[in-house]
Amino acid sequence: MRFKDWATRVLLISLMFMALIVVLLIGRATKLQNNPATASTSNPQVTAFSQYPQAQFQSAKEPEKKSQNFIKSPVKTNQPVARYVTTQAFAQYRPNYEVVAVNPTNYGERYTQDVNGLPLTNQPIIVLHETGYSASSAINFFQVAHDDESVQASYHALIKLDGTVVYLVPPDKRAFGAANSVFDSPNGVETVKTNPNLPPSVNNFAYHVSLETPPDGYDGSSQQTHSGYTEAQYNSLAWLIAQSQVPDDRITTHKQVDRSSQKVDPINFDGNKFLDLLNTYRQIKPIYRVSK
Numbered sequence: 304m305r306f307k308d309w310a311t312r313v314l315l316i317s318l319m320f321m322a323l324i325v326v327l328l329i330g331r332a333t334k335l336q337n338n339p340a341t342a343s344t345s346n347p348q349v350t351a352f353s354q355y356p357q358a359q360f361q362s363a364k365e366p367e368k369k370s371q372n373f374i375k376s377p378v379k380t381n382q383p384v385a386r387y388v389t390t391q392a393f394a395q396y397r398p399n400y401e402v403v404a405v406n407p408t409n410y411g412e413r414y415t416q417d418v419n420g421l422p423l424t425n426q427p428i429i430v431l432h433e434t435g436y437s438a439s440s441a442i443n444f445f446q447v448a449h450d451d452e453s454v455q456a457s458y459h460a461l462i463k464l465d466g467t468v469v470y471l472v473p474p475d476k477r478a479f480g481a482a483n484s485v486f487d488s489p490n491g492v493e494t495v496k497t498n499p500n501l502p503p504s505v506n507n508f509a510y511h512v513s514l515e516t517p518p519d520g521y522d523g524s525s526q527q528t529h530s531g532y533t534e535a536q537y538n539s540l541a542w543l544i545a546q547s548q549v550p551d552d553r554i555t556t557h558k559q560v561d562r563s564s565q566k567v568d569p570i571n572f573d574g575n576k577f578l579d580l581l582n583t584y585r586q587i588k589p590i591y592r593v594s595k
Contacts, residue, residue: 385587389545393584398539400468405445409457409479410472414497414507425493425508428486428553429544430560432513433532433569436521438463441513445471452501455479460543461513466535468543472511480511484560489552505560512543514569531571541580551578 416422434441438461449455457478461469472478483502485494486509496503514536520529544554557566 385589387545387548387585388588389585390583393542393545396538396542396584398466398468398535398542400470402470403442403446405457405471406448408448408450409445409455411477411479413475413477414495418496418499423495423507425495426553427508427510427547427549428493428505428555429510429512429547429549430480430484430505430555430557431540431569431572432458432480432511432557433516433520433572434461434513435516435568437518438469438515441515442469442471452498453482458511458513460511461515462536462539462543463515464517464533464536466533466539468539474510477506478509478511479506480509480513481505481557481560481566483562485562486553486555486560502562509560510547510549512540514540514572516570520570527567527570529570531573532569537573537576537580541577541584544581545584551581 414423441458441461445457457472458480459470459472459474459476459478461471463469481504484504484506485492486505487493493508494503494505495507497507514532517530517532556572557568
């Protein structure tokens with residue numbers, strides 16, 4: 304075989320391999336683009352929490368100008384949308400944390416349809432609670448199997464008196480934090496019935512976060528007051544929620560969503576202090592989309 308013919312064949316084989324590599328790379332890029340679990344972009348309308356624990360996934364940002372209103376999707380072309388970013392204050396606060404397994408009977412999957420087969424499109428809310436007794440008593444209860452659906456209960460996370468964040472139920476799962484419950488949003492009441500034998504609740508679109516009750520609040524089932532929560536608890540609560548894309552007006556309390564007229568928690572909660580801290584740990588960052 305002449306050298307010229309040999310060289311031509313080698314060149315053709317090399318070109319074929321290069322073309323195959325290009326095709327494989329294009330296919331991989333297309334798969335990443337179409338897979339929301341691995342894509343680098345996110346939709347600020349549906350993003351809420353990352354998986355627990357979250358601290359290592361957060362990048363601190365310089366504080367930016369405050370915005371009082373959360374800009375929601377959908378929006379017109381060339382109009383800004385926004386998402387929350389964490390700040391330097393967030394990066395400097397480092398609470399202790401624990402990850403505790405909850406018995407599977409005490410939480411479930413989030414539904415895409417209600418009992419009537421209607422699609423569910425509620426945006427996330429955050430419901431604040433208190434444990435009623437010690438954090439350890441609540442955790443022990445969640446770790447015990449409960450066959451009775453009216454007894455099953457859990458939070459996504461709770462915060463101890465010393466500020467330790469205890470991660471319980473993964474945020475993509477449905478914690479059983481509120482039974483008969485409704486969220487009063489600016490667009491009307493929101494609730495979901497997923498069990499024909501139980502009242503509707505907010506659980507399907509809620510993230511439940513609880514504060515450990517101080518010891519002086521343990522006595523008396525009808526007690527409506529106690530000494531309040533620690534500075535460490537307020538800071539850890541704001542730090543935790545700063546990692547979400549849930550706007551301020553969709554953060555509520557167990558007392559506000561409850562329809563049984565029995566829940567009063569969190570008692571003596573200082574909402575202004577919490578919101579001030581939350582706005583210290585996260586800020587609104589506009590995102591501009593270019594028209595096509």
